[in-house]
Amino acid sequence: MTQPSLERARSITRPTREEMLNRAPASQQFWTQNKGLLADAWKEWEDTDLKPILDSSLFDPKLRATVEQAWDDPSKEIAVKDLWEEVFPGVYEAQFFDPTQLSVLRDYLERAASANIPLRPPYGISLNRGGAMLDSRSEGYLAAPQFQRFYRNLMDAYMRPISRLLFPDIVGYDTQTFGFSIQWQADADTSLRAHTDASSVTLNLNLNLPGEVFSGSGVRFFDRETRKVAELNFAPGKALIHHGSVPHESMPITKGERSNLVLWLYGDHGQVPRFGGHQAEVDAKQRWSVPTTPNDGFAPF
Structure with missing residues (x-):
């Protein structure tokens, strides 16, 4: 009798976390050899019992209404833009998720983290116990079908x-997508030094629930031209969005936990726009469209 995929995935000998983070050859081989098994296991996991439903109700009502309106009539897209406030040169903030619904997404992600199905942590975040890769281009990603539908809608529609x-x-x-989750903890991953991202655009989403208090862990941004520096903190369900080329760092968290999704867009094979380069003339209808370019399989890490 064939052992169910979920049972096999849970019992399989997996690389150590250090081997994963160091990209050891054995780790890469593990993900390649077991890609199909893990995908089947995530489907079985999702079917085993009722899971939280991930749908458009998770998005902030104002954002959802204006985005849906713009998809119906792109000429009304200004209502979407008006929701975003420039809080630092080239950095915008808006309410992205509905704080009253965030517990649904958090519950789903916490169940996935405890499913005992191998998940690859984001490289470079060595002690991150709650982090996972989200995009199908990444080995060891969160392949649960419902989550992937939600993720694709978030990237394509929003x-x-x-x-x-x-x-x-x-x-x-912006034809290619990439994403990972992070959980900053005072006794584990506490910060990430100043860096730029290998993305055209980075969207950083705070998944903390109302009442989940933490200290520190702001995001510090640097303006190349003015040398201005600012540390920004964002509330539950808030988003910060910026060019990947904007230098930034996550400051040390000193108390509590902070949960985030970090999402990237970039061009085929990792292409990003050149600073000060030519801007193509694009009308509203083109902005509100989904590229037909297939997933090229390129992952920055």
């Missing part, structure tokens, strides 16, 4: 057109 509205130069450099 992140890409919003990015095109705020950063016109990224059009054409």
Whole structure:
């Protein structure tokens, strides 16, 4: 009798976390050899019992209404743009998720983290116990079908057109998607030093629930031209969006936990727009469209 995929995935000998983070050859071989098994296991896991439903009700009502309106009539896209406030040069903030619904997404992700199905942690975040890769281009990603439908809708219906509205130069450099989750903890991963992202646009989403208090862990941004520096903190369900080329760092968390999704857009094979480069003329209808370019399989890490 064939052992169910979920049972096999849970019992399989997996690489150590250090081997995963160091990208040891044995780790890469593990993910390649077991890709199909893990995908089947996530489907079985999702079918075993009732899981929280991930749908458009998770998005902030104002954002959801204006985005849906823009998809119906792109000429009304200004209502979406008006929801985003520039809080630092080239950095915008808005309410992205409904704080009253965040517990649904958090519950789903916490169940997935405790499912005992191998998940690959984000490289470079060495002690992250709650982090996972989210996009199908990444080995060991969260392949649960419902989550993937939610993720694809978030990227295609929300992140890409919003990015095109705020950063016109990224059009054409936004065909590919990438994402991972992070859980900052005072006794584990506490910070991430100053860096830029290998993305055209980065969307950072705070998944903390109302009442989940933490200290520190702001995001510090640096303006290359003015040398201005600012540390930003964002509330439950809030989003920060910026060019990947904007230098930033996550400051140390000193108390509690902070949960985030970090999502990227970039062009085929990792292409990103050149700073100060030519901006293509794109009309509203083009902004509110989904590229037909297939997933090229390229992952920055």
